[in-house]
Amino acid sequence: MSKWWRQIVGGLPVTFWYLWTASLINRTGAVGQLYLGVYLLSVRHFDAAYAGLVIGLGGAGTALGALPGGILADRWGRRPTMLAAGLPAAITMLFLGHATGRASILILSTLLGVFLGAVRPAFTASIIDVVAVADRGRALNLNYWAFNLGSGAAALLAGLLVRVEPALLFALNAGVLLFSTLLLAWKVPETRPAPATTATTPAGPGTVARDRVFLTFVGLAMLGWTMIETNKILPVALTADGLDVTSYGQVIVVNMALIVIGQLFLLRLTEHRRREHVLAVSAMAAGLGFGLVPLADTLWAYALTVAVWTIGEMLMTVANSALTVELAPPEARGRYQGVFSFGLTAAMFVGPSLGGLVADRFGPDTLWVAVLGLGMLLTAAHLAAGPPQNRRLAQLRLVSEHAAPHRSSCRDEPGTAA
Template identity: 55%
Template sequence: MTRWWTQTAGGLPRTFWYLWTATLINRLGSFVAIYLGVYLVSVRHFSPAYAGMVIGLHGAGSAAGAVLGGVVADRWGRRPAMLAGNLAAAAAAVSLGLSGHPVAIAALTLLLGLFLGVARPAFTATIIDVVGERDRLRAMTLNYWAINIGFSIAATVAGLVLRFDPLLLFVINAAVLLGTAALIGLKVPESRPAPVTVGQFTRADRGGLGTVLRDRVFLTFTALTGLAWLCIESSVMLPVALRSDGLPASAYGPIIAVNGLMIVLGQLFVPRLIGRFDRSRTVAVAAVVIGTGFALTALADAVWFYALTVAVWTLGEMLMTPANSALTADLSPAAQRGRYQGVYSLGYAFATFAGPTLGGLVADRFTTDALWLGLFGLALLVAAGNLLAAPSRARRIAALRTPAPPPSPARQAAAV
């Protein structure tokens, strides 16, 4: 076990562990994002339709903030983006807890999502900056592990806090954001790389989102990732399937808990399992596993069977997430890592909206079985897309790793 732990977590820089701790602290107190819908309906007595709209605004703000934060991280630095995002989000969280007007709640929720989104690309870009290429898969896996540990604990504690005093949801969340900012401010140095010219990316340190939006290899990767996450996010339709099989809706909690339990207990074993394989092919295999899990859901008719299907697609998620994170780092020019991270996050933002929305439409118009089989087909298309894209990604990664040739004497003379 000592040797395994050393191989899993040893040799990573101290700055990474400060970031890892900040991730854990941040997720331990992420009460508002988890219980906002419950708070609006049960405490403020708004309609479910209004609560759904507000939650959607939080997601939209987070997506817009991630793009903005990526630009800030590349132009002005990782620390300004992380500090400004967390401090502003803390103020928005407290203001949201004190507000009772529906328009103010909607506006503050949008701002909260925006400020949280601003900090995230800079955070991931800093991990990529400080961790060497060989260790990035391990680092991303450890960070994902911290996210899930914090989320699992927060989901439990937030319910108790809500019963005691709903305002504490927002106050504790704000305190955690301030603590995250303090840890980053005291212990995490600026890591933005110095401007360099690498391969064809001669202007990677300048401009806005143009380089990212012209990068078809990366945009294809982001789209495929978003479709894979759409499959996973569609799992919110499981209670509908349980009800159609005559099973209690309360069984959804223990069934979906399999997802978090597997990730927390097993995620640290993933790097050694997939580290030696091509990442695009790993993601393709993961997509097939995810699709298989949902195909089996169409056959499930008992609680244990549903739990088994969740275990199958969770295994695919565990394989996909660190491989995708490492691929994002590999495909991002050093001076534009923030912007690339911001655009990459749009794939997940799309999935969090489209998965429940389209899943609900398919389940309502047809059946949940049609939804699960459709997700299986979509997952196979994602797998095929990743296999077809593997050669172009390999060429792009090789180009990014190849230093640009020195300028010719004629160009040097012209520059003088």
Template identity: 55%
Template sequence: MATWWRQTGGGLPRTFWYLWTATLINRLGSFVAIYLGVYLVSVRHFDPSYAGIVIGLHGAGSALGTLLGGIVADRWGRRPAMLTGNVAAAATAAGLGLTGHPVAIAALTLTLGFFLGVARPAFTATIIDVVGERDRLRALTLNYWAINIGFSAAATMAGVLIRVDPLLLFVINAAVLLGTAGLIAVKVPESRPAPEAVGPRVLADRGGLGAVLRDRVFLTFTALTGLVWLCIEANAMLPVALQADGLPASAYGPIIAVNGLMIVAGQLFVPRLIARFDRSRTVAVAAVVIGAGFTVTAVADTVPLYGLSVLVWTLGEMMMTPANSALSADLSPAAQRGRYQGVYSLGYAFASFAGPTVGGLVTDGFGDTVLWLGLSGLALLVAVGNLLAGPARTRRIEALQVPAPAPVRPAPAPV
């Protein structure tokens, strides 16, 4: 085990471990995002339709925040984006817990999502900055592992806190965000590459999103990533499928818990399994496995079969997530990492909104079996898309790895 841990977590810079700790602390206290719907319906007694709109506003704010956060991270630095985002989100979370007016709740939820989004691209860009290319897959996997450990623990603790005093959800969440900002302020140095380190092309960069939006290779990659996450997010319709099969609502908890347990228990073994393979092919295989999981869901009618379906698509998710994160790092020019990570985050933001929405519409119109088979087919199309896009990505990565030419110095004037 000691040898395995050295191969999994050894050799990574100290700054990365401070960032990893900040991720874990942040996710351990992310109560508001997890229990916002339950809070609005059960505590504030709003209609489910209003709760759905508010949750959607959180996602919309996050999408806008990631775009601005990427620009801030590249133009003014990683630390300003992370510190401003976390501190402002802390103040917003506290205000959200103290208000009961529906308009104020909607506005503050949008604002909370926005400031949380501002910090994310800078955070990922800092990891990419401080971890060498050879170790990025391990580092990003470790960070994803911390996210899932924190999320699993937060979901359990939030259920207890909301019964004790719902305000605690917001107060502790705000305190955790301040703690995250404090750790970054004290231990994480600025890592934005200096202009001379990224070549003369940075001088023509105006700091906007134009360079990213003109990058068809990266935009195709982001779109394919968003589509496969849409498949996973459409699992919001799983309770409907359980009900249609006459299974109790209480079965959903143990079934979906398979996902978190597998990631926490097995994610750290994944880098050694996939590191030697081409990343685009790895993502394609992962999409096929995810599609196979939804095929099992389509024929499932018992709790064990539904549990098996979650197990299968979770295996695909475990392969896909670190490979996709490493690809996003490989495809991001050093001078534009913040903006590239901001645009990359839009894929997941799109999926978090479109997945449940499309899932609900298809289930209402055609039934859940059509939904699961449709998602399986979509996952297969994503796999084909990744295989077709692989050569272009390889050429782009090789081009980005070519060292920038040294600046030409004028010859000294003759004496």
């Protein structure tokens, strides 16, 4: 057991663990972000379509913030980008808890998404910068594990706070955003690779736009995450079956608990599998999980559906994280992370907003059947996209081998910087 634990967490630099700690703290206190839909439905008594629109615009803002965030992370630096966006995010969260008008809630949710989205590419690029090549998949997996460990705690905490005083959701969330930003300012130095450690030809703004293989991958990842994000509409199905809307927190804990338990094992189980095969299975599992929702009518049945699509989410995350790192050249790491974050966070808009609209007009069951169909289509699409991805990865490995003598002569190679 101790040997397995060392294989999971051993050998990673101190700076990574400060980033990991900031991620864990941030998610543990993300009670306002997690329970925003429940707050709008059960406390403010808005309809499902409006609640989905608010959450969706927050996702759209996150997507919009990811693109300039990635560019700034490459040009300005990882650290200043995270700090410049983290502080206004905390202030916006505080204001969101006191907003009463429909328009003001929509605007603040969008702004919050923009600030949070700008942080993501710089944060992920910092992890990739400081961790050795062989350990990057493990490090990203551990960060995702921390994200869900904190989210599980946040779900339980939010369920208590929404009953005591709903405004506390946003006050606590704002305080945690501020604290995690200050931790990054105190303990995480600038990690952006020096020019000598990257390719000799600098990446221009159109580098990612010309990469069809990567853009295809991002498009499929966006559709896959759109399926996962429709879980925000589960409160509609729960209430339609006569269950308390706050039971969403109880069933979604299944998602986070499975990730916390299983994610540490999943990387080793999938590391020698072809990426397209893992992604195809993930899409099938996610679609099946949501496709079972119309058959559920009890808390335990809903928990079972969550368990099924969570398997898809975990497989999807492992394979997507690996491919994002492998397909990105070092000199454009922030940009590639920004475009990938844009795709995933665009799904945060499409999933809840379109899902809420479909559930309102055609009924929740129609939504879940549509998600099942999308999962089956994505299964085939991932298998078709595999060969071009594998050819691109082979080309990038050849380039990396030719550049290896230059990198070995540099003192500050990414992965060893602290």
